[in-house]
Amino acid sequence: MNRKTYIDNDFYTAGITVKNPQTSGGNNLALHAGDHREHSLENRETLLSALGYTMDELVCANQTHSKHFQKVSHADAGKGARTVDNAIADTDALYTRDTGLVLSSFAADCVPVTFYHVTEELVGAVHSGWQGTVKELVPSLFDHLTTNEHCAPEGFRVQIGMALSQEKFEVDEDVYVKFKALGYADPFIEFNEETGKYHIDNQLTVKTQLERAGIPAEQIHIDRSCTFKSPDGFSYREDKQCGRHMAYIVKK
Secondary structure, X not given: OOEEEEEEOOOEEEEEEOOOOOOHHHHOOOOOOOOOHHHHHHHHHHHHHHHOOOHHHEEOEOOOOOOXXXXXXXHHOOOOOOOHHHOEOOOOEEEEOOOOOEEEEEEOOOEEEEEEEOOOOOEEEEEEOHHXXXXXXXXXXXXXXXXXXXXXXXXXXEEEXXXXXXXXXXXXXXXXXXXXXXXOOHHHEEEEOOOOEEEEXXXXXXXXXXXXXXXXXXXXXXXXOEOOOOOOOOOOOOOOOOOOEEEEEEEO
């Protein structure tokens, strides 16, 4: 199996692709990472076919570790699917109300978030690396969705995908200071006196951001698989040349 399915009901499908040495390029789905673009394109086509969609229904962003998000529609279908040149620019979160659009985010240690809203029926895909987390991408997005898309927080169903574990997310003081400044990440920071390094749980920091946005904790699910330690994981910490997972969600 080349993917994990997180959500699959009558209305939504969401999941994440996983590393597979038996697949071309190890099942890398990114065009900006790894090598052999043709392998990534082949893997994208295989995934989409399995989901019942085509490359013309995939939407990808050029992720820049920003706090920018973008609402997309059928007019954006196919953007970033075959080339990074026409991907949604400078954006780390996509959301839509349209059916049949496969929204994506790419990661190899960063925190992928997919979600839908039960009454407003919109879906979204987020890439929250540590930079996106300290810039509060998720709080900015969900504030926008609550205020401008009229989404009651309790209506969200959220999946936090596999990411780098606290054990393996080792940082220096410059990154620690940024998490500390959030004011709510302290429970997810540990200091290793032997190495002089800090270890931070980015997944639980993002979960706290979601809870602070009013989303009930029981409606936030987390895949605690570590991308570094799991054989299913691509880890930039482990290998700077690695491929990327694609987290995806589609409103049927």
